[in-house]
Amino acid sequence: MSTEPLIVAMRQIVKVYPNGLRANDHVTFEVRPREIHALVGENGAGKSTLMKILYGLEKPTAGAIYLRDQLVHIDSPHTAIALGIGMVHQNFMLVPSFTIAENVVLGAEPLRGGVLDRKAAIAITRELSRRYGLEVDPEATVDAVPVGVRQRVEILKALYRGAEILILDEPTAVLTPQETQELFAAIRQLVDNGKTVIFISHKLREVKEISDRVSVMRNARMVDTVETASVSEEQIARMMVGREVFLQVHKPPLQRGEPVLQVRDLEYVSDAGVEVLKRVSFNVYAGEILGIAGVEGNGQTELVEVIAGLRRAVSGCVLLGGVDITRASPRQVRRAGAAHIPEDRLTNGVALSATIAENLIVDRFEQPPFTRGLLMQPRHIAQHAERLIEQFAIRAPSAELQVGMLSGGNMQKVVLARELSARPKLLIAAQPTRGVDIGASEFIYDQLVRARNDGVAVLLVSADLSEVMALSDRIAVMKDGRLTAIFSNTPHLSEEEIGYYMLGVKHMSAEEIAANW
């Protein structure tokens, strides 16, 4: 090794949150210049906390940070930026109504004669975008562009501020496989340009693909840092979880029952006037998992939300257990026997400032035993919460903790616990393992299969093709708002074959699809 100093050295970092939770326990984390350094660990292991400390968003309780052997005190993002540290957060930090250029220069806008220089902002964005291969339209507003582009904006923002060290917190959680590849190309280009990248991910395949070294955290401690090439995915997983992890799914043979969900000729037009769903028809039967594959943004989100009552279909119908729920409210849909794990858990899945116990009863708080007469029954609510926290292994010090303080994966478990404990006839699971660690993913797979075995009709929507392939009894493919295929013989399908349908190269005829409803 050369004698070049470490670009980042965090030594003996301790972080105790005001509520007494110890998120980092004497963590030492070292990064070499110009490396791609992956940081992995279970949900709640303390990865984001460690990075927030490096970026000045949280103050460490103890410990020291050195940049190129210089002791530094990073007390705010301002300081971090000045020291050449940039961070792309798990939840994007953009102003939706501003243009991309305005977002890139926000906080350090170019001026001319005291007035904002918009032309310069656009030129700067264009130049950065070209130099690092992060393609964006500087004049588009952020709310009009897909997540992949928003993420590039975040990276451009950091680069504009002169970031030499770039922290990417779960950048691929929201990306399609294609967008992920584009991001990786950009990351490599950044490193070629002398930057250092710290990369958090739950997808070990990506960690193997992109990183030079990998640091593993477990339970607020640093387990080890190793050369990525020297370990296998399985070994990393074992270091993270402390035991063997199996992502293989074991399903007993299909015991298919009656159709539970019947969707016919469903059409939906967005508020912006775009026709998003075009005559979509399919069934989901009791005891099966129907997986919907497709590149994100082809109408899957809208399909789920129309069924769940969150959006209003323009025409067509949806029957749940024979009851027409096409125009039903979310509560009526739930009464009819549906449970819904929403894709965006932060907005639709949980109330961030409510407690775990409260979140676990929001769909049934008015029913006994949680309410008797006009009064809530705190004892029953607490018992219910304790039981589910235990059963679903939610890592939280107490049921009275605000859900917003949980790590991403534990938030997802709260949603899962609520929805599965509602004993639904139909379970709609949209991106159920997004941002969730492999241990928890294994658990979620297990729960979905168990629900299926108990005769629940499961509608699974996921951008992760291998997840759809592993879990589904039947697979439907969505492309441009249509179902372009429904496959019944899933064991004989290859990812490649489905890929052709996802990209629109192949599609089944209407008759073939109808035969597989």
Add this chain to the structure above:
Amino acid sequence: MEQVLNVVFSTAFLAAVLRVSTPLILPALGGLISELGGVINIALEGIMLIAACAGVLVSVWTRSAGLGLLAGLALGTLTSLVLAFFHLNLKADLILAAIALNLLASGGTIFVVYLVTGDKSSTSRLVSGQMPFLRDIIPTIADLPTIGPILNQNILTYAAFVLTAAVAFFLYRTRPGVHLRAVGENPEAARSVGIDVRRMQYLALILSGALAALGGVYLSMGYVKFFARDMTGGRGFIALAAIYLGARHPLGVLVAALVFGAAEALAIQLGNLRVPTQLVQIIPYAATIIALVLYAIAQRQRVAARQRKFRQAA
């Protein structure tokens, strides 16, 4: 009916619209800034009252309209500063704190007036200063045919229009303005690029207080020449409606305030005809509600129309 039309299409009516819109435009601009900064100022009404009262009393005391204006501006701004302190430093609920200030302003102003004049309803026994009209600066203006009466407005009316442009420039072309809007829309994002969120929200509330104060001073030292109990008459709240009706943009807010002003001007003119005054007096308020309802319906229709168009195309 004919009489009504005659009224509406007279130059006097146009002049009246400008006159009565001024105390809506100014607080609406202030409210807009606070709304875009994410700290909507519900205390516009109270701030206007305080400024109106302070202006009159100080102008009487110092015999200077200019000092009256400054006093009104200072006290109105101070009130919004108090609101900002309660909300941003002491974490009091913004709406509740503002309601408290409104109540305080209503009772407090008339209490001070009583202490000074012994009168519990108004300062009409005092001779208040008045901000100059254009005629006072360019004497020939009032003699111009037709447009003379329209152009002869108080300088604060002119200020309202100039300030609309200034606010637009501030919000969209200057760094603090852009930071203010960023803070209002996504404070986390603003904080993460090193913008001081609290400072921007202080700025938003202070500017909104200053603009509302100008509106208040206009009421008591331009529109009329005295302070009267609760003389704002809900203008601070109508101004809030103008923000949303004006699609949260300075120009839109100006137009919305003018629309509400026209409704009020109509009410005043009809008061001279033989229409029951109770009916006439509800016009501005009814217009506000109707305008907001129409706006909501129009937006829905636009969406529905687009959906229909696609249904047909498919």
